[in-house]
Amino acid sequence: MRISRKDVRLVRSGTWLATFAFALAMILQPAQGQQTPEQSRGVVVENMDPAVKPGDDFFRYCNGAWLKRTEIPADRGSVGAFLTLRDKSDQRVKELVEGAAKSNAAPGTNTRKIADLFHSYMDEAGIEAKGMAPLEPHLKAIEGIQNKKALAFALGKTLRADVDALNNTNFHTANLFGLWVAPDFNDSEHYAAYLMQGGLQLPDREYYTGQSDRMKNLRTAYQSHVAAMLKLAGFSEPAARAAKIVALEHAIAEKHLTLAENEDVHKANNPWKRTEFAAKAPGLDWAEYFRGAGLEKQENFIVWQPGAFASESGLVASEPLETWRDFLAYHVIEAYGGVLPKAFADERFAFFGKTLQGTTEQRPRWSRAVTVVNVWLGDAVGQLYAKQFFPPESKARVEKMVANIEEAFRKRIDALTWMDPATKAEAKAKLSTLYVGIGYTEHWLDYSAYEIKPDDIFGNLWRGNLFVYTRETARLGKPVDRHEWTMTPQTVNAVNLPLQNALSFPAAILEPPFFDANAPDAFNYGAIGAVIGHEVSHTFDAEGSAFDSKGRVRNWWTPADLAHFEASTQKLVEQYDKYKPFPDLALNGKQTIDENIADVAGIAASYDAYHAALGGNKAPEQAGFSGDQQFFLAYGQTRASKPREGTLRQQVMTDPHSPSEYRTDTVRNIDAWYPAFQVTEGEKLYLKPGERVRIW
Numbered sequence: 001m002r003i004s005r006k007d008v009r010l011v012r013s014g015t016w017l018a019t020f021a022f023a024l025a026m027i028l029q030p031a032q033g034q035q036t037p038e039q040s041r042g043v044v045v046e047n048m049d050p051a052v053k054p055g056d057d058f059f060r061y062c063n064g065a066w067l068k069r070t071e072i073p074a075d076r077g078s079v080g081a082f083l084t085l086r087d088k089s090d091q092r093v094k095e096l097v098e099g100a101a102k103s104n105a106a107p108g109t110n111t112r113k114i115a116d117l118f119h120s121y122m123d124e125a126g127i128e129a130k131g132m133a134p135l136e137p138h139l140k141a142i143e144g145i146q147n148k149k150a151l152a153f154a155l156g157k158t159l160r161a162d163v164d165a166l167n168n169t170n171f172h173t174a175n176l177f178g179l180w181v182a183p184d185f186n187d188s189e190h191y192a193a194y195l196m197q198g199g200l201q202l203p204d205r206e207y208y209t210g211q212s213d214r215m216k217n218l219r220t221a222y223q224s225h226v227a228a229m230l231k232l233a234g235f236s237e238p239a240a241r242a243a244k245i246v247a248l249e250h251a252i253a254e255k256h257l258t259l260a261e262n263e264d265v266h267k268a269n270n271p272w273k274r275t276e277f278a279a280k281a282p283g284l285d286w287a288e289y290f291r292g293a294g295l296e297k298q299e300n301f302i303v304w305q306p307g308a309f310a311s312e313s314g315l316v317a318s319e320p321l322e323t324w325r326d327f328l329a330y331h332v333i334e335a336y337g338g339v340l341p342k343a344f345a346d347e348r349f350a351f352f353g354k355t356l357q358g359t360t361e362q363r364p365r366w367s368r369a370v371t372v373v374n375v376w377l378g379d380a381v382g383q384l385y386a387k388q389f390f391p392p393e394s395k396a397r398v399e400k401m402v403a404n405i406e407e408a409f410r411k412r413i414d415a416l417t418w419m420d421p422a423t424k425a426e427a428k429a430k431l432s433t434l435y436v437g438i439g440y441t442e443h444w445l446d447y448s449a450y451e452i453k454p455d456d457i458f459g460n461l462w463r464g465n466l467f468v469y470t471r472e473t474a475r476l477g478k479p480v481d482r483h484e485w486t487m488t489p490q491t492v493n494a495v496n497l498p499l500q501n502a503l504s505f506p507a508a509i510l511e512p513p514f515f516d517a518n519a520p521d522a523f524n525y526g527a528i529g530a531v532i533g534h535e536v537s538h539t540f541d542a543e544g545s546a547f548d549s550k551g552r553v554r555n556w557w558t559p560a561d562l563a564h565f566e567a568s569t570q571k572l573v574e575q576y577d578k579y580k581p582f583p584d585l586a587l588n589g590k591q592t593i594d595e596n597i598a599d600v601a602g603i604a605a606s607y608d609a610y611h612a613a614l615g616g617n618k619a620p621e622q623a624g625f626s627g628d629q630q631f632f633l634a635y636g637q638t639r640a641s642k643p644r645e646g647t648l649r650q651q652v653m654t655d656p657h658s659p660s661e662y663r664t665d666t667v668r669n670i671d672a673w674y675p676a677f678q679v680t681e682g683e684k685l686y687l688k689p690g691e692r693v694r695i696w
């Protein structure tokens, strides 16, 4: 569940996979496999640990038995409810892909493309037989770079639409810079070109600058890995080259903004004209860079991290041409290493999978092939998925829940004593213009310009990256589609799209344990209802306050509203700063504050909506649990998760979402949780009424 902010996931997913470095992402994604926790029609009693007091450790009360009996499969970094659903979605996609393969569809159709892309990834013998051949023309082109002007052009050619600051939230690209095409901060009716910092293979700047032993050891292992990849590709003096490449990445990392800084949209709205880059970020030959990127006619950009741009551009001038050539060569080898011969793929897994994440086994090839199909032909397979696995009755029931939760927020906004009446009016305007997509997009992507060959996985991915880049850059300056989706129906996630004032809940998350058409309301509101409430609350939280009802960047809060909001959120920052998953690593309350607020708000609003849906009737019991108990248990059980140490440490350092355990325990901020489980003073999660954080 990776990303800013807005989405609920435990691991990064969505369009960020559609990147030049897709293969890295695939390895970092936990693998598929085991079915747990069990699917149910309500609370799963056998997953609970009744020996734990709910007031001491609600996460283990909900999930303790499951935690004890569940082993993390060797091929993944964690296991949990989200990942169980991903398994289910992947199995279904696999069946759809196999169906496509059997149908012998006509060339050029989506069905044929699905079959051919899957086949090309599975064709291990063909990949071995080709060896380095697919990579060679690219390495040759890099070798031919004779001066800094040609270098600038080559760097421009690596630009891809592979970052996303606010929707699926991915700030990482291994290319020098990344492009995000999205509604313009300053003209929300049209698409703009956002440029973002890049250049690092490791997940974040912290991996280069952190001074813990673990980080130092990781850096040593990384440098050996870079050398190993260069050696496999036939480079002379791989160790010496690797040292220089890693030093260059380190210099880039020094000037990168941190994740918490990246998430501040007020620092990001920096419109630069193309002609201003040379003065604002001297060093790189920007005219050549933009020519290489095919953006020589694009007049306007928004530069997310101006300081990093100046610094990275300066390094292009100050560092030797030879180091930059090696940097480019290594980066292309790494990006495509997963579809080169096995020796490359194994070396990549040894570092990114084992050393970095602690995963001991690679996911089965078919499962990685399904990921490839989901990334590159996501809407083609998604169209089949939605038709087969998401009945209209489910769509109707979730839409009804959304309406009830929105109504709960409307009442909560009205009842706020601290918010200015004009601010309340705009918050409600945002609610009434909010577009909530349930299940699947209204407009499927057109893949007709994407050429796929059954025996050319390298080319399929290369062309896939270009296809996405061409499609995205073609949208620059065009009118915005507010009903656009950024996730496929088979994605287990949910997302808030602030520039469109829209939310999406893909079909694949509308499944047990999040949603069950046959379960009582108590369960569904505690599970998917809290997720819906979480996403709706992002509409008018600290970041939502930066975007008005039309998606324009306009702070619609008064200074007094903001001051009150910040004072009350500070209490939540302090609450989370105290959580320590490891003796040497605490959560970062500031980095996770937006998500932590959304969790509290989501549970609170969904709880209100649940009671409104009851209409004064008593809720039916399940397994002896009252309606309110079922509501909170359902919430806690959707958060069941067991990560490896490396995975959990990476999440704490790089993810705006708190780990599942602490997201579960945040029920301590909700008054109704206390009587539901007779939680009393002295129990570990107990907060005095005045210490509980109420924001909405």
Ligand SMILES: [Zn+2]
Pocket: 005, 006, 007, 008, 534, 535, 538, 594, 595, 598
């Ligand atoms: Zn969120």
